[in-house]
Amino acid sequence: xxxxxxxGFVNAQVGKIPEGFKPIFNGKNLKGWHISRSTHQGATPxxxxxxxxxxxxxxxxxxxxxxxxxxxxxSFELYLxxxxxxxxxxxxxxxxxxxxxxxQIELVLPxxxxxxxxxxxNPSRGAKATAYKEVWRAxxxxxxxxxxxxxxxxxxLWINDTQMWDVQESxxxxxxEATEGMIALQ
Numbered sequence: 508x509x510x511x512x513x514x515g516f517v518n519a520q521v522g523k524i525p526e527g528f529k530p531i532f533n534g535k536n537l538k539g540w541h542i543s544r545s546t547h548q549g550a551t552p553x554x555x556x557x558x559x560x561x562x563x564x565x566x567x568x569x570x571x572x573x574x575x576x577x578x579x580x581x582s583f584e585l586y587l588x589x590x591x592x593x594x595x596x597x598x599x600x601x602x603x604x605x606x607x608x609x610x611q612i613e614l615v616l617p618x619x620x621x622x623x624x625x626x627x628x629n630p631s632r633g634a635k636a637t638a639y640k641e642v643w644r645a646x647x648x649x650x651x652x653x654x655x656x657x658x659x660x661x662x663x664l665w666i667n668d669t670q671m672w673d674v675q676e677s678x679x680x681x682x683x684e685a686t687e688g689m690i691a692l693q
Contacts, residue, residue, distance in 0.1 A: 525652065528586055531576060531690070534559040543573040546607040547627075548693055560590075563597065563692060571597070573607050574692045581687040582656040588648045591616050600626060601655050601662070602681065602688030609688060610680075612653060612664060621664060621671050626693075628680045634664070634672035642667040658686045 531539065535556060542552045552572020553564040565571030580602065591597065596615045603609035608627035613619045620643070621636025643649060643666070652665040660680075663673045679686070 525584070525586055528584070531578075531585075532561060537561070537574070539577050540574055541577055543575055543605055543607065543691070545605050546573045548573040548607050554692070561692065565595070571693060573600070573603075575600075575603060575605070575689040576691070577689075579687040579689055580655075583654075583690075585653045585655075585690060586650065588650050589614060590646075590648045591620070593617070596693075598624075598626070598693040599651065599653065600689075600691035600693060601653065602660075602685065603691040604682075604685070604688055607691065607693075608682065609691060610655070610660065610662065611693075612651065614693075621666055623662060623664070623672065623674060625680065628682070630680050631677040632674050634662075634674045636664065636666065636671035638669065639666050639671060642669045658684070 533539070537554065537556060542554060548571065552574070554572070554574045555562055561574070563571055563574065587599070591614055593616050598614050599612040600607060600609035601611070606627065610628070610630060611624045611626040613622045613624055619635070621639040623630065623634040625633070650667050654663040658679055659676055661675045664671045
């Protein structure tokens, strides 16, 4: 199970929501979001809202699906709070297409939480969040702040207000060099 609190949620559990952020999740329902039916991420998507958070469950393991914003984003900052069950494999997809091709911030326990990977794309430069274990609160809420700027993406990640990495990709790695896409939760 993965629980997500998006920026703007009134009862934020972890950190102070950065000033100037606008909510993309209303805390009540999935209005403004949709489940992908064309992704390879799984055949049994299970996303719903409970106690003001988006909940994603996978059953069987590896069959969780993908929840995407209805809106496309180009350059943005995203703030969200995440609570992960152990033995989960999830992610935050940046500039995703409907099929899930995107830059991905890995959410996997145990594993490489916070690493920058590609999902159906090969990033010219990835990144490792080697310091995440120093700030991670196991079994609790953890804040993620992601900045993605430019046609050739410059990406920065903070976990619990600690910068994990700052990466300038050497090229636009998207098919047809797409410069915008949806935010998605795996």
